[in-house]
Amino acid sequence: MFTRLSMPTVSDKLDLRDDSHLRSLDIRYIWTLNGCRVTDEILHLVPIKENNFWLTLRAIKLWAKRLAVTNEILQGKSDWPKLFEPQNFFQKYIHYIVLTASASTKEHHLEWIGLVESKIRVLVGNLERNEFISIAHVKPQSFPGSRELCKQSGYVSMWFLGIVFRKVENAESANVDLTYVIQSFNDTVYSQANYLNVLKEGMKIEAAHVKRKHLHHFLPAETLQKRKKQSMPGSSQNASGLQGKRTSSDGSCLDSSRDTDSRTPDNSSSLPKISKVDTATAERERNAVYTSCSCAISV
Structure with a gap:
């Protein structure tokens, strides 16, 4: 403001x-x-x-x-x-969308991620308007791509969106196709880049639906592990028995998104499932996850 x-x-x-x-x-x-x-x-x-x-x-x-x-x-x-108790964003949800922005040079990458980041709110809004999604929660902090991913795409930044799907009522199965939502977001970013005359060769956006158990192919273990409790300095036991604990900082700038109880039940039978991925090697599995970028999810 x-x-x-x-x-x-x-x-x-x-x-x-x-x-x-x-x-x-x-x-x-x-x-x-x-x-x-x-x-x-x-x-x-x-x-x-x-x-x-x-x-x-x-x-x-x-x-x-x-x-x-x-x-x-x-x-x-x-x-x-x-x-x-502090919460870890990457332990909080069962399903995530990994948004990746890449560019061939450092200068182009800096310009590109600024534009992509400014439009993520559009993607969040579009996702939450989907009838099968109740929450789309973006972590505002971006993360660098892995060494293998950078070898393929140059300079890479990733954003993670936690997704909560609604239970499917009175139906054995349903298909949640997020292709249009993702494509609409891509069109918005590329259109803005063209309008501002900043689109360069090598600038790309990719999105993939990833389960929590596959996040280790995108992020280091220390980022994914649960945080330990940290005492709040100067906190005291008051008359009602309230004693405070400081939540450890996760490096985020500003997070005005919705927060939910971390103990979301894993109703595997009623939640979207991503197709099986090749687990022969970590790199092959990560690539297999990215092949599901059309985001057609079976519920």
């Missing part, structure tokens, strides 16, 4: 709670400022921010995202620290 203030320079110590800064501003700029102004006002009114308020606010956010863990705690089946 951007707001133009009626002043020649903006100081680091600028207090946006001062209503005088709103004078002569366009209404759109005032609306843009309202979010941070409200947050600053709340923090200003809270006497002890560092402990009780921040811990409680964090608990409320986690409770809203993890509406099953909290119920277990209230029923006496779990303790409060469980709510603060």
Whole structure:
């Protein structure tokens, strides 16, 4: 968001709670400022921010995202620290879409991934409009391609989208064909690249549906493994028995996507299945996964 203030320079110590800064501003700029102004006002009114308020606010956010863990705690089946346990995005879902952008040179790659990344929200929106998909959750952090993949395609970046499929009601089987969704996204990116005159030879986009058990062909083991709990410095046991744990940072910039309880049941009989892949070698299996880029999935 951007707001133009009626002043020649903006100081680091600028207090946006001062209503005088709103004078002569366009209404759109005032609306843009309202979010941070409200947050600053709340923090200003809270006497002890560092402990009780921040811990409680964090608990409320986690409770809203993890509406099953909290119920277990209230029923006496779990303790409060469980709510603060860090989650690993790559342990969270059963199904993923791997989006790969590649270019032949470093300069072209930097330009290309910026354009692709700016359009991923379009892909997320299109996926969630599919009747068989309830959640499409993108991890905003990109990952470099493996050494083998870079040998084939040059400079490579990958994004991962966690997918939750709806259960198929009153049907033994159904076909979920995401080809149109993927192709529509590709067309959008290439069309924008042509319009901006940035499309170069060697710039490519690929997408593949991958199960969690196959992610090790795309990412190193340390990225996929579950994280250990980390204590929150200064957290204290309060009257209601709430004790905090700090969630370890996963390197993401901003993740405003939906969050879900990590204990998603593996209803294998009612979830999409990807066709069998060649497991002779890791490289052959990874290539076999990529051959399913048409994303025709059997449910």
